[in-house]
Amino acid sequence: xxxxxxxxGEVQHRDxxxxxxxxxxxxxxxxxASVALISLALxxxxxxDSRIAKPETGRPATAxxxxxxxxxxxxxxxFNGAGTSANDVVALETILSNKQLSYSTxxxxxxxxxxxxxFTAYHLLIVPGGNFITIGNNLxxxxxxxxxxxxxxxxxxxxxxxxxxxxxxxxxxxxxxxSGVRFGFYADEDRGIRKTAVAITAAGGPTLDxxxxxxxxxxxxxxxxAKYPNGTPAIVEGTSGKGxxxxxxxxxxxxxxxxxxxxxxxxxxxxxxxAGTLIHAALNRTRLxxx
Numbered sequence: 572x573x574x575x576x577x578x579x580g581e582v583q584h585r586d587x588x589x590x591x592x593x594x595x596x597x598x599x600x601x602x603x604a605s606v607a608l609i610s611l612a613l614x615x616x617x618x619x620d621s622r623i624a625k626p627e628t629g630r631p632a633t634a635x636x637x638x639x640x641x642x643x644x645x646x647x648x649x650f651n652g653a654g655t656s657a658n659d660v661v662a663l664e665t666i667l668s669n670k671q672l673s674y675s676t677x678x679x680x681x682x683x684x685x686x687x688x689x690f691t692a693y694h695l696l697i698v699p700g701g702n703f704i705t706i707g708n709n710l711x712x713x714x715x716x717x718x719x720x721x722x723x724x725x726x727x728x729x730x731x732x733x734x735x736x737x738x739x740x741x742x743x744x745x746x747x748x749x750s751g752v753r754f755g756f757y758a759d760e761d762r763g764i765r766k767t768a769v770a771i772t773a774a775g776g777p778t779l780d781x782x783x784x785x786x787x788x789x790x791x792x793x794x795x796x797a798k799y800p801n802g803t804p805a806i807v808e809g810t811s812g813k814g815x816x817x818x819x820x821x822x823x824x825x826x827x828x829x830x831x832x833x834x835x836x837x838x839x840x841x842x843x844x845x846a847g848t849l850i851h852a853a854l855n856r857t858r859l860x861x862x
Contacts, residue, residue, distance in 0.1 A: 639675050639681055645673035652677065654701045654703065655706065659700040667850070670850065687717040697731070718746055730816075732820060735754065770800050772798050779837045786820035787818075788803040789818055
């Protein structure tokens with residue numbers, strides 16, 4: 572919001588000096604710029620550093636991805652369409668490959684072409700970090716309805732950061748797997764922090780420093796699996812109809828390269844192992860310890 576205020580101040584000062592030249596067009600530009608800045612503050616997992624992060628493996632993480640057109644259907648469908656962070660998709664593919672879990676990927680148009688029965692052929696849908704507004708706006712309302720119905724009928728769902736926001740209720744064509752519960756940002760966002768190492772305490776487990784970037788907290792829905800330092804839910808689990816849903820506001824799948832300029836007490840392999848735990852729990856409908 573400092574950028575927003577600065578922009579308004581600059582425009583107002585320029586207008587005072589050039590009041591005769593102020594036009595309707597300039598007013599429209601100001602409105603558009605303001606809306607754009609507000610939109611930047613309402614999205615998740617989209618910093619420049621995360622976009623340029625590189626996978627920690629020398630081989631393509633997509634090596635085990637099974638094409639959608641294949642006759643066999645793997646257990647996991649990973650969404651990689653418009654609005655997702657390309658490098659978070661790579662990070663998740665790396666975890667899936669290392670865990671020898673077979674999966675397919677689908678972009679926005681491919682997801683839009685899928686029927687509810689095609690969704691329910693999978694055991695787990697994973698939606699990674701990115702910009703949840705862009706994700707929702709590039710899916711048809713019929714697509715999000717089909718996904719919601721598929722989850723209600725037994726498809727499991729893992730949402731990470733933006734994927735967690737998308738699972739809640741919002742005006743941006745969300746999935747609303749939460750019966751109307753809407754999620755807000757973790758408190759660091761209000762302090763102007765966009766990304767940092769956050770100590771996440773799991774129920775009955777250790778405290779792990781996890782990579783956080785514009786991520787949500789999940790007050791008001793599900794059983795709390797892990798908490799942020801201020802006690803708000805960082806990871807939750809619960810049912811949506813017959814589907815098993817796990818939502819994470821942090822990125823345990825984040826590779827070492829995402830940690831530049833930050834201090835972590837937890838080794839990256841420990842955090843990545845926890846990412847594997849969340850994926851297995853979502854896939855196998857395993858209840859994790861919770862508060």
